[in-house]
Each structure stands twice: as structure tokens, then as C-alpha cells.
Amino acid sequence: MLFGVYGQQELAIIPQPKEVSLGTEFFALNNKTRILLAPGEGLEFEAEFLQDRLDNISGYHLPISSKTKNAKGAIRLVFRKGNHPDEYRIQIDVTGIEISAVSAEGIFHGIQSLLQVVHERLNEENESDGVLLPYLDVYDFPNFQWRGMHLDVCRHFFTTEEVKRYIDYLALYKMNTFHWHLTEDQGWRIEIKKYPHLTEIGAWRAGTMVGPHSNHEFDTIRYGGYYTQEQIKEVVAYAAKRHITVVPEIEMPGHALAALAAYPNLSCTGDSFEVGQQWGVYEDVYCAGNDQVFEFLEDVLEEVVALFPGDFVHIGGDECPKTRWESCAKCQQRMVDEGLKDEHELQSYFIQRMERYLNGKGKKIIGWDEILEGGLAPNAAVMSWRGEAGGIAAAGAEHEVVMSPGSPCYFDHYQHAEKENEPLAIGGLNTLEAVYNYHPVPSELTEEKHRFILGAQANVWTEYMLSFAHVEYMALPRMAALAEVLWTNPKQKDYTNFVKRLETQVHLLDYWNTNYCTHFLHETR
Numbered sequence: 001m002l003f004g005v006y007g008q009q010e011l012a013i014i015p016q017p018k019e020v021s022l023g024t025e026f027f028a029l030n031n032k033t034r035i036l037l038a039p040g041e042g043l044e045f046e047a048e049f050l051q052d053r054l055d056n057i058s059g060y061h062l063p064i065s066s067k068t069k070n071a072k073g074a075i076r077l078v079f080r081k082g083n084h085p086d087e088y089r090i091q092i093d094v095t096g097i098e099i100s101a102v103s104a105e106g107i108f109h110g111i112q113s114l115l116q117v118v119h120e121r122l123n124e125e126n127e128s129d130g131v132l133l134p135y136l137d138v139y140d141f142p143n144f145q146w147r148g149m150h151l152d153v154c155r156h157f158f159t160t161e162e163v164k165r166y167i168d169y170l171a172l173y174k175m176n177t178f179h180w181h182l183t184e185d186q187g188w189r190i191e192i193k194k195y196p197h198l199t200e201i202g203a204w205r206a207g208t209m210v211g212p213h214s215n216h217e218f219d220t221i222r223y224g225g226y227y228t229q230e231q232i233k234e235v236v237a238y239a240a241k242r243h244i245t246v247v248p249e250i251e252m253p254g255h256a257l258a259a260l261a262a263y264p265n266l267s268c269t270g271d272s273f274e275v276g277q278q279w280g281v282y283e284d285v286y287c288a289g290n291d292q293v294f295e296f297l298e299d300v301l302e303e304v305v306a307l308f309p310g311d312f313v314h315i316g317g318d319e320c321p322k323t324r325w326e327s328c329a330k331c332q333q334r335m336v337d338e339g340l341k342d343e344h345e346l347q348s349y350f351i352q353r354m355e356r357y358l359n360g361k362g363k364k365i366i367g368w369d370e371i372l373e374g375g376l377a378p379n380a381a382v383m384s385w386r387g388e389a390g391g392i393a394a395a396g397a398e399h400e401v402v403m404s405p406g407s408p409c410y411f412d413h414y415q416h417a418e419k420e421n422e423p424l425a426i427g428g429l430n431t432l433e434a435v436y437n438y439h440p441v442p443s444e445l446t447e448e449k450h451r452f453i454l455g456a457q458a459n460v461w462t463e464y465m466l467s468f469a470h471v472e473y474m475a476l477p478r479m480a481a482l483a484e485v486l487w488t489n490p491k492q493k494d495y496t497n498f499v500k501r502l503e504t505q506v507h508l509l510d511y512w513n514t515n516y517c518t519h520f521l522h523e524t525r
């Protein structure tokens with residue numbers, strides 16, 4: 001038998017491919033193997049990526065060549081026609097290895113699968129021949145188009161190098177959307193040239209809540225950081241090469257205290273504010289009756305859209321208390337002028353006004369499910385976090401939806417029932433198995449609305465994650481489980497089988513010294 005733990009017809013690829021067939025003979029990958037790419041195909045990055053990762057895991061540094069003469073025994077990266085823009089095929093046979101696809105994205109995903117096969121076979125390395133790869137034919141494409149991971153860089157800040165590492169993890173599991181949560185009560189993290197106080201003042205807090213929320217304890221250490229526009233461009237380009245779209249989130253009208261600390265005139269009261277030190281929700285939000293707020297946000301978004309080439313801008317919209325608006329003369333006047341019956345409709349007015357602006361810039365908006373309250377903006381997509389009800393309502397009304405329900409998509413929750421042995425988390429319990437068994441299309445939705453569910457994503461809020469190593473611990477391997485939710489046919493999913501494949505593939509992360517959670521290693525013992 002070729003593959004003891006997985007059965008004869010399987011490879012330990014995550015996410016599980018659509019179709020795999022295995023032969024009985026082997027191709028030897030070694031120092032003599034070349035990476036071959038036809039000249040002018042535009043796959044130079046993919047070839048270099050493969051070269052670099054193969055070197056990293058196998059120690060073979062393969063030359064890249066465009067001499068297609070004598071292609072036998074090479075790894076060939078080639079374009080061809082196909083049924084899906086993002087499909088790929090890997091064939092290993094007597095002629096060598098061919099990764100073929102319709103797009104560079106498909107080639108890149110094929111490379112990720114090949115690297116996993118190589119990694120799996122490393123322990124079969126034979127001194128004279130090299131790494132023995134079974135003859136195989138893999139044909140594969142994803143089930144969902146939004147395969148997302150979010151990262152909150154506001155509660156705690158992570159360097160561009162750490163953010164790139166996070167993107168590496170997405171790439172490994174063929175995730176394609178990185179939701180970058182850039183503004184919050186506790187810190188504004190993106191340089192905006194027109195409003196320098198946002199980062200001079202708004203990126204820094206004078207202290208931070210420490211320990212469990214209920215202790216109500218704070219340190220007095222100045223904390224902060226931000227990304228320059230040059231750094232943002234660098235991250236966006238890094239992601240794009242890995243076929244990952246970055247969706248920036250600029251929170252409005254709530255979660256805006258850091259911006260109000262920088263520009264108090266944007267609040268209802270005009271008081272002075274400090275950047276938030278406590279986790280939770282603040283009552284001071286952008287004033288919805290003051291046109292300066294809309295000018296400010298349009299200016300900010302003008303700089304933001306120039307940095308992020310993707311279709312979507314996330315405008316937040318969650319957890320906006322209406323307290324200040326209820327007692328603000330400007331907000332109340334706006335409601336009269338616009339014929340709005342309550343503050344929920346005022347929030348809807350706010351979001352719709354920003355949507356018009358962003359649609360005019362060629363962008364679509366996506367917001368947390370509170371943007372349904374008071375009336376959904378005409379073209380908005382909804383990210384359903386308070387369960388799936390918001391997503392079901394939005395898809396029912398033919399709006400695009402990304403499912404991200406707290407359970408099981410909040411990776412800031414505990415992942416193991418023995419919470420006392422785990423690092424402090426916000427609460428909850430989302431086990432690897434619960435993530436694995438998620439399906440983002442609710443049974444309540446009629447068939448013809450299914451197409452509005454773009455996919456799902458997991459959120460990594462970082463109140464209780466003070467280091468990137470802790471982010472890794474919370475995100476991995478749950479990200480691998482979510483990847484399989486979003487890529488693989490539900491009928492092909494099997495948790496026990498997944499865990500066995502994970503046992504092999506998670507060690508790819510060891511080459512990066514990743515601090516992944518190892519609880520699953522005990523599940524099959």
C-alpha cells in the first residue's frame with residue numbers, strides 16, 4: 001500500500017482536491033529536475049515561488065529554464081483552456097510533472113498542492129534517486145469564491161513582515177481574501193496623507209487593558225503603530241502575487257474613537273477624546289449630522305481606494321450605539337431633513353451615502369450585518385457575524401453575502417474545551433472539528449438564492465493576542481479546516497481523514513517556525 005493512513009487513492013493535500021487518481025510507479029525529483037516555463041507566459045513569479053519553497057522543504061535548488069527542448073523529466077508550468085478560470089491539473093508520469101491551468105492563479109494553487117505532495121513524500125527520499133513522487137493525476141477547483149481570513153491589527157499591531165507571514169498561511173491553504181481591519185477605537189493603523197493626526201495621535205494609546213475584561217486592569221505603556229502607504233502597497237503587492245485580494249476595513253460610523261481623538265470635530269459633542277484603552281464598544285461615534293464627517297471619510301476613502309485594487313471596501317457598520325445621535329442637534333436635524341424615522345434609518349443614511357461615494361469610485365461596499373438595520377444600501381454586500389440570520393435576509397433580498405458567524409468562524413474564541421489550559425481568550429468555543437463541519441450555505445435559503453453566498457471567512461480579533469505567535473496559535477490549524485470548508489465538495493469531507501492529512505501537512509509550517517496549536521495531534525491517538 002502506498003499511503004498507509006489515507007488509503008491508496010488519496011494524497012495528504014489540504015484542502016482535499018476534487019479528483020485524484022494515483023498510479024503505481026514513481027517519478028524521482030532531484031537535483032537534475034528543472035522547472036520549465038515557456039518564454040513570455042508571465043509565470044516567472046510562480047516558477048520562482050516553486051523554486052524557493054522546494055529548496056526550503058527538500059534542499060533541491062532547481063534551475064528555472066525556458067528551453068522547451070528536451071522537456072522530459074522537468075516540472076512544466078503551462079497554460080491551457082479549461083472549464084473554470086481557477087482550476088488546475090497536476091499530472092505526474094514518465095514525462096515528468098506538468099501543472100496546467102487556465103490562469104496564473106490556477107498554476108499557483110497547483111504549485112501549493114505539488115509542494116504538499118513533495119512534503120508528504122520526503123520521508124520516502126531515496127539517496128540515489130531523490131524524492132519519489134507517485135504518478136498521479138489531480139484535477140481541482142474551488143467551491144467558493146470568497147475564501148477569507150480577517151486580521152485585526154488595531155487592538156494589537158503586527159508588523160508588515162508578520163502580515164506577510166499571515167498571507168503566506170492563506171496562500172498555503174488556497175485562501176484568496178485577506179480582510180485587513182485597519183481602524184478601531186484603540187488605534188488607527190493606516191497613513192492618510194491629508195489627515196496626519198490620524199496616525200500622529202490616533203495610532204497611539206496611553207495604556208491597554210490587561211488580563212480578563214472582568215478584572216478591569218490597565219497598564220500605562222504607550223502602545224501603537226501604523227502602516228505607511230508605501231508599506232500598505234508592499235503588502236497588497238505581496239498578496240496579489242499570491243493571488244490574494246486585500247479588503248481594507250475602514251470602520252464607520254462606530255468604532256471610531258481613535259479618529260475622534262485625532263479630529264474631535266468629527267464627533268457629536270466636540271469633546272476631546274483619548275484613543276481607547278478598554279476593549280468593547282464606545283458611545284462616541286462619527287456625527288451623522290455634520291457634513292464635515294462625510295467630507296473627511298470621502299477624503300480618507302479616496303486615499304484608501306488608490307491603495308487597494310480589489311472590488312470591495314469594508315465599511316464596518318457594526319456596533320454603533322445611537323446614544324450620541326439621540327441627543328445631538330445636528331443628527332436630529334439630519335433626520336428631519338431626510339425624513340428618517342429613527343436612528344437606525346440615520347445609520348442607513350450614513351452607509352448609503354458612503355456607498356454612493358464608493359460606487360462612484362468603482363468600488364462595492366461590504367459591511368457587518370448591522371447595515372441591514374434601517375434599510376440595506378442598494379448594492380451592499382453583507383458580512384454575517386451575529387449568526388447567519390443577517391446573511392440569510394441579505395441573500396434572500398439578492399445581496400451578496402459572506403458568512404462569518406461567531407460560531408464557528410470567530411478564531412478569537414477558545415479552540416479546546418479545557419479552557420483553563422489555554423491562553424486567555426475572549427470566550428466561546430470553536431473547535432477545529434466545529435470549523436471543519438461548517439457549511440456556509442444555510443438550509444433556510446432556497447436554491448436560487450445560493451449563488452448570493454460568496455463564501456465565508458474567519459475573523460481574528462486580537463484583544464487577547466499580544467504577539468504574532470499567539471495569532472498563529474489561534475489561526476492555525478483552524479484556517480486549514482476553513483479552507484477545506486470553502487474549497488472541497490461537502491460530500492468529500494471527512495473530519496477523521498482531514499486530521500490525518502493535517503498531521504502530515506501541518507509540518508510544512510515548521511519550516512516557518514509557526515506556533516500552530518497541536519491539540520489535534522492527540523485526536524487520532
Ligand code: ACM
Pocket residue numbers: 318319368385
Ligand atoms: C464584530 O465582531 N463586531 C463584527
Ligand code: ZN
Pocket residue numbers: 267268286287288289290324325328329330331
Ligand atoms: Zn451628531
